[in-house]
Amino acid sequence: MAEKRWSYKPVPDREIVNSLAKELSVEDTLASMLVQRGIYDFEQAKNFFRPQLQHLHDPFLMADMAKAVERLNEAISQNQKILIYGDYDVDGTTAVALLYGFLSTFYTNLEYYNPDRYTEGYGVSLQGIEWAAEQGVSLIICLDCGIKAQDKVKIAKEQYQIDFIVCDHHEPDDHLPEAIAVLDPKRKDCAYPYKELTGNGVGFKLLQAYCLKNSIPLEKLYEFIDLCVVSIAADIVPITGENRVLAYYGLKKLNENPRIGLKALKEVAGFTSNMTIENVVFILGPRINAAGRIKHAKAAVKLLLSDNFDEALAFAHEIQKHNVERRGHDTRMTEEALSMIEKDDWLVNNAKSTVLYREDWHKGVIGIVASRCIEKYHRPTIIFTKTKETMAAGSARSVSGFDLYAAIEECSHLLEQFGGHKHAAGMTLTIDNIRPFQQEFDRIVSKYITEEQLIPVISIDLKVRLADITPKFFRIINQMAPFGPENMQPVFVTENLTLKYTPRVMKEKHLKLELFEEQTGAVFTAVGFGMVEEHYRKLVEQKYFRVAYQLEENTFNNKTTLQLMLKDIKY
Incomplete structure (x- = not known):
């Protein structure tokens, strides 16, 4: 196993930390972590801990947004057929479900389309445009793709008189497609203040602008916010700025009152507790993706749009079967790939x-x-x-x-x-x-x-003593969620530790340790998954060591205690 590199985040300026700690009535350790995340005063801390939907930016700050809304309004007022076209991964399928689902609450001349991963490949396809022409489509709104579809957009317009609105978040070329509107915060000429939206997020901004222009209550749009968090988690984008707001409220909806398709998917996956970003990444994301990987992404969109629980359960079971098949391919191919490298x-x-x-x-x-x-x-x-x-x-x-x-x-x-x-x-x-x-x-x-x-890196937030870890400390850290890129769950290091008892081995691979801090007398249980081979002998032979870890609660026999989830041990 390769040695991991511990990269410590810079220790913030002592004066700024003290001032923030005083203002928020928290310990210096917590104030330090907030400063590391760019939070320097009470107002910024309030926005971080209590995100508000009104913190979302004005969608009309995005280049071409006014043109996009005008064309969408024109299509709806003239009863033109609109095609919602999205990529076949989680971001694309949730984006299609978001736009089609929202627009279909008041407009019926709609179709949706996801390309086939195998026969059409990524992005806007000629086959998709030809299908749209056969259906009599006048406007295609493409999501999570299209920024490089200059030739396809041109063909759609010149051969079939079909207009495009592109909603994408990938890096554009120097020349943009000649669409009615190209919505992409990464455009060099786009002054939109937040650049890290998903394709689904760009689609959400289009609908937000449409609601504002047409005096539709935004609450109607927020009904679909659980689809936003699924795309944010699965696309591994930063959980900062607008993504943090959308993820915060998306998780709230996903846990309290999810759409029927997501509820069915959670049930089929056997997941009953509250979901975090990490759960969405590892439980919902792969299953939604499996539809497009093994068969066709349409199955995922059908599930996400379903308003009948029995029907949704049937779709979810079908997707679960695809996911089991996907795991089989994954295991075999990974073994073959690693064997090719080794030879x-x-x-x-x-x-x-x-x-x-x-x-x-x-x-x-x-x-x-x-x-x-x-x-x-x-x-x-x-x-x-x-x-x-x-x-x-x-x-x-x-x-x-x-x-x-x-x-x-x-x-x-x-x-x-x-x-x-x-x-x-x-x-x-x-x-x-x-x-x-x-x-x-x-x-x-x-x-x-x-x-x-x-070298694999573990990013360390702070060094702390075990004695500093209290239930209140853990409670405040939990309020820093949702965790994800650029706001990861904090990782701490504690030094000069020794073992209270001989290490316990669980299922031949995992370690369970009772860590003792001599200076303070603090004792904590720590769990290290897959660490037996690398660390058991060293732990027995060395008296003192340091650990990198995250904190989590463990409930056993109705008793809840804090424990350390080990990331690495150094001697």
């Missing part, structure tokens, strides 16, 4: 990246396999599979701090097409180009990646 001396000893190809790998699972490879070989990874006679599709994942998109862009002369962002991307190329691409990509990665970026 290749260059990949093991010299490469700074992983690029693998097998023609029989399941296209719907290659992104997951890329992530699994990174868990063992911590470096940018791309997994390719055959799609047509001479073509392959790839899914790429990055490591913390490395701009994957920029590296792929430098190899674009070997690609047919590509798209994505810093952390994840997709691409197609000819099979003949895979080997040259592998060499060129590794050359580019080697040029830019630092040695530090190739």
Whole structure:
């Protein structure tokens, strides 16, 4: 197991911390964590701990928003057929369910469409445009895709007289599609103050603007906010700014009064307690994604739009079956991928990246396999599979701090097409180009990646004593949720610890420790999953050590106590 690097967040200025601690009546430790998150005064702390829907920005600050609303109003007033077109992943399917679901409460001349991952591929397809033309569609609103569909948007307009409103959040090219409106906060000429929305989030802003323009109570839109949090969690975007507000209220709705489809999905997954962002990522996200990975994303949209619980349960069971099949592919392909790396001396000893190809790998699972490879070989990874006679599709994942998109862009002369962002991307190329691409990509990665970026990192918030960890301390930390990128659940380090008893081994792999802090006499239970092999012997041999951990509650025999969830141990 590779040694992990502990990266400590900068310790904030003592005066600022003291001033905030006084203003909020909290301990310095908590004030320090808030300053680390950019919170310096009472007002900012209030907005952070108590997000309000009125904190959402004016949607008309987004470039082209007025044009988009005007065209949508025109379509509705003239009873034109509107097609809601979305990508096949969680962000795309939840976005389609959001727009179609909201508009269908008062407008019926609507259709929705998700491309087939295998026959059409990512983004706006010619097949989709031709289908729209056959249905008599006048306006396509595309979600979580379209920013690079210059040629498709042009064909739709010139050949079929179909207008486009693009709602996307991916990096645009220098030339935008010639759509009626291109809504993307990452446009260079867009002054919108928050840049990290999902595709679903951009769709939400369009509906917010539509409501404001037409004096529709925003409460009607907020009924769909649980779809926003599912996209935010699954797309791994920062939980800051507007995403934090949408995630906060989305989780509230998901836990108190979710839409029928999400309620059915939770039930089929056997999940009964309150969901966190992490639960959405690992429980709801993969199941919704499985529809598009194994069969067709339409099944996920049908589930999310369902208003009959029995019908929704049937869809959820179908999706659950797809998810079980997806897990089978995932396990087999991951084993094959890791075996390919281990047998290749260059990949093991010299490469700074992983690029693998097998023609029989399941296209719907290659992104997951890329992530699994990174868990063992911590470096940018791309997994390719055959799609047509001479073509392959790839899914790429990055490591913390490395701009994957920029590296792929430098190899674009070997690609047919590509798209994505810093952390994840997709691409197609000819099979003949895979080997040259592998060499060129590794050359580019080697040029830019630092040695530090190739070591798994644990980001540490603060050093604390065990004696400082109280139920009140834990309660306030919990109020910092929802946790996710750029507002992760805090990780603490405590030093100079020793064991009160011999380590306990659970299920041959996991450690249970009673940690003792001699200076203060504090004792805490700690659990370390999968840590036996690496740490048992060292713990028995070493007297003192330090641990990195998160806090959680453990309820056993109706008694709730705080325990430490170990991330790493150093000696």
